[in-house]
Amino acid sequence: MMRLIARLDVKNQFVIKGIHLEGLRKVGDPNQLAKAYYEAGIDEIVFIDAVASLYNRNNLFSVIKKASEEVFVPITIGGGLRSLADVEQALDAGADKVALNTAVILEPELVKKVAKRYGSQCVVASVQAKRTANGWEAYMEAGREKTGLQVLDWVKRLQDLGAGELLLTSVDQEGTKSGFDVKLVEAVNKAVSIPVVVSGGYGQPRHIQELLEVTVPSGVCFASVLHYKSTTVETLRLSIEQSEAN
Known part of the structure; x- marks a missing residue:
């Protein structure tokens, strides 16, 4: 069963919520929404510090603790986690997994270090x-800076380094409610054997x-459709069950 996240x-x-990770609008209190x-009946929750890169640190530890x-x-938890010490602080606050993007692009070996200390299941490569x-x-x-890395090559390397899961965000589709980048998801799913969680584009x-x-x-992330109450977790689960049955 595909996970609802x-x-x-x-x-x-x-x-907050925006389009293409930009034009952000406030939508509510993170702890109230998470609860x-x-x-x-949601299966998992992902918290991302949307402005961590501006301050070079994650500011969500108190939110995660609550x-x-x-x-x-x-x-x-993801955003602004740059070191083993940051990961330790995130896990101590109550997170089960850490999502790493910018830090592991700058230092790929960080994936290996975190996986060695805490297990691959802890490492979500964003x-x-x-x-x-x-x-x-x-x-x-946060989708602003090019890396020169081809996604399909990069996800294979992340898997080889020890990532236990991928959080795959289509910046093109994010916040548009116009559908997933299906070809992207298909290509990444074929390229790796670890679980792939998809984010960006769901609308109906x-x-x-x-x-x-x-x-x-392995899973799909939902944001604005839940935040703005245009659907429910129950309705989403029914949609998945019906689609899987077909």
Whole structure:
């Protein structure tokens, strides 16, 4: 069964949402939303510090600490985690997994270090992908900075380094509610054997169907459709069950 994951992008203690990771609007309190999604039956929750790269640090540890006292599903934290010490602080605050992007682009061996100390299951390699003329390029710093890395080459390397899971965000589709980048998900799913979680683009049930007709990721992140109450966890699960049955 594909996992339903709530994604909470946080800026200055507020959950925010934008389009293509830009034009951010406040939508609510992260702990209130996390608790509501947990009580509604979500499988996992991902907290991302949306402005960590500006301050070179993650500011969500207090949020995670409170969430871990009220939410009893796996919690992933990402944004601004640059070292083993940052990862240790995140796990001590109550996170189960850490999502790493910019730090591991700058220092790929960090994946290996975290996996060796805490296990591969702790390491979520976050990949922010943008379409190019001949594929996809990986970006860092919240989708603002090019890396020159081809996504399919990069995800294979991340797997080889010890990442236990991928958080694959289509920057092109993020916040648009116009559907997933199905070709991207399919290509990455074929390139690696570790679980792939998809983020960016969901807007209506047919988008799940279009995705599952081609490839089956391990999980899908939902953000604005939950934040703005245009759907529910129960409805999303029903859509997935129906699509999987077909």
